[in-house]
Amino acid sequence: MDIGEVTKNRKLEHILLTVERDVESREHTLLKYVRLVHNPLPEADLDDVSLEKEFCGHKLEVPLMITGMTGGHPETGKINHKIGILAEKYGLAVGVGSQRAAIEKPEVANTFRAMREAAPNAFIVANLGAPQLSKGYGVREARKAVEMIDADAIAIHLNVGQELFQAEGDPYYSRVIEKIVEIADSLDVPVIVKETGAGLSRETVRTLYRLGISCFDVSGLGGTSWIKVEGIRSLGTGHPTPGELSDYWGNPTALAVIEARASAPGAYIIGSGGIRTGLDVVKVLALGADLAGIALPILKVLIKGGLEAASKYLETLIYQIKASILMAGGRRPEDLWRAPLTLWGRLREEAEARGIDTVEYLSRTRLQPLLVRSGWLPMKS
Numbered sequence: 001m002d003i004g005e006v007t008k009n010r011k012l013e014h015i016l017l018t019v020e021r022d023v024e025s026r027e028h029t030l031l032k033y034v035r036l037v038h039n040p041l042p043e044a045d046l047d048d049v050s051l052e053k054e055f056c057g058h059k060l061e062v063p064l065m066i067t068g069m070t071g072g073h074p075e076t077g078k079i080n081h082k083i084g085i086l087a088e089k090y091g092l093a094v095g096v097g098s099q100r101a102a103i104e105k106p107e108v109a110n111t112f113r114a115m116r117e118a119a120p121n122a123f124i125v126a127n128l129g130a131p132q133l134s135k136g137y138g139v140r141e142a143r144k145a146v147e148m149i150d151a152d153a154i155a156i157h158l159n160v161g162q163e164l165f166q167a168e169g170d171p172y173y174s175r176v177i178e179k180i181v182e183i184a185d186s187l188d189v190p191v192i193v194k195e196t197g198a199g200l201s202r203e204t205v206r207t208l209y210r211l212g213i214s215c216f217d218v219s220g221l222g223g224t225s226w227i228k229v230e231g232i233r234s235l236g237t238g239h240p241t242p243g244e245l246s247d248y249w250g251n252p253t254a255l256a257v258i259e260a261r262a263s264a265p266g267a268y269i270i271g272s273g274g275i276r277t278g279l280d281v282v283k284v285l286a287l288g289a290d291l292a293g294i295a296l297p298i299l300k301v302l303i304k305g306g307l308e309a310a311s312k313y314l315e316t317l318i319y320q321i322k323a324s325i326l327m328a329g330g331r332r333p334e335d336l337w338r339a340p341l342t343l344w345g346r347l348r349e350e351a352e353a354r355g356i357d358t359v360e361y362l363s364r365t366r367l368q369p370l371l372v373r374s375g376w377l378p379m380k381s
């Protein structure tokens with residue numbers, strides 16, 4: 001079987017496994033240590049609340065992204081088509097999964113294009129993996145991925161844990177920073193650097209932000225664990241098993257958002273990894289993210305209940321977000337950056353242990369994107 005065929009079938013296997021098996025980490029996002037203070041007198045009506053959000057120069061109707069999952073196999077084209085329909089209907093941002101399969105086998109490009117065909121106006125994110133950059137991909141392949149789906153941005157995903165525990169994995173990460181910067185400098189759409197469930201860190205975001213990268217998807221620990229997925233897949237192959245790494249390796253989502261915002265005051269930040277409810281969404285936004293990102297729950301609901309069930313899930317989520325913004329005393333997603341918030345327990349201790357003054361963070365740092373975007377603060381300090 002050639003490499004394109006292997007990539008294509010692995011994609012299908014990943015989908016079946018993530019939908020049917022328990023692949024989420026036992027460790028949580030740490031969002032349970034965040035509370036938005038209830039405002040019993042919000043002095044606004046539900047109709048005054050608008051979820052509109054500017055993201056990388058585009059207007060979204062809701063501060064949500066369905067992050068990249070799939071494409072490559074004919075069956076996955078149908079999923080991408082449905083995700084496109086949801087994006088167009090609700091005005092959310094969406095992404096395709098790694099386009100490596102279509103770079104290697106152009107005849108499967110239609111499984112990625114299916115999303116754009118269903119969503120001519122949506123913000124769609126292309127996707128390539130860092131190991132491919134290390135092994136030789138560069139500006140040419142990134143441009144191909146963008147053009148393939150007329151993308152508004154391209155995500156470069158970091159997945160070192162996944163590659164390490166995939167029996168046929170590619171744990172190659174040298175020269176990736178250089179390649180990411182080259183791609184960002186050459187393309188005319190933004191590059192989003194994203195993790196895949198183990199969380200970006202303060203150091204990584206700071207390094208990349210200083211080099212000019214200004215979009216990050218933290219994809220933290222607390223949701224889908226790719227170490228766990230590959231651990232299950234490689235059982236019986238003789239490849240070393242991950243053990244506790246399946247559940248406990250990574251930077252939890254709440255902490256990853258705080259670390260990313262502390263390192264990149266003007267960046268667009270997506271808070272993702274284990275986001276499951278409207279309350280999770282408003283918590284990551286209040287911590288400093290621009291959007292919340294969701295992957296596995298959308299895939300599950302689409303596969304098990306189709307478009308109707310997925311629409312219902314999203315409508316409930318959107319209502320919960322609106323309701324929470326009103327109960328926090330706000331009218332817009334950005335108001336959550338000013339909303340009173342408490343952090344305690346492990347989240348606070350870990351943030352402090354990472355050198356972040358949480359009082360300063362809540363009162364000033366998480367507001368910085370407003371100041372940078374309105375020109376009051378420079379992009380880089």
Ligand SMILES: Cc1cc2nc3c(=O)[nH]c(=O)nc-3n(C[C@H](O)[C@H](O)[C@H](O)COP(=O)(O)O)c2cc1C
Binds near residue numbers: 069096127197297299
């Ligand atoms: C079936 C599946 C396939 C995925 N494939 C990709 C991918 O190709 N590229 C990528 O950047 N992330 C991929 N991801 C990672 C997600 O975008 C997301 O970062 C991660 O699953 C954490 O979010 P969650 O807890 O909401 O699932 C995939 C996730 C799932 C569930």
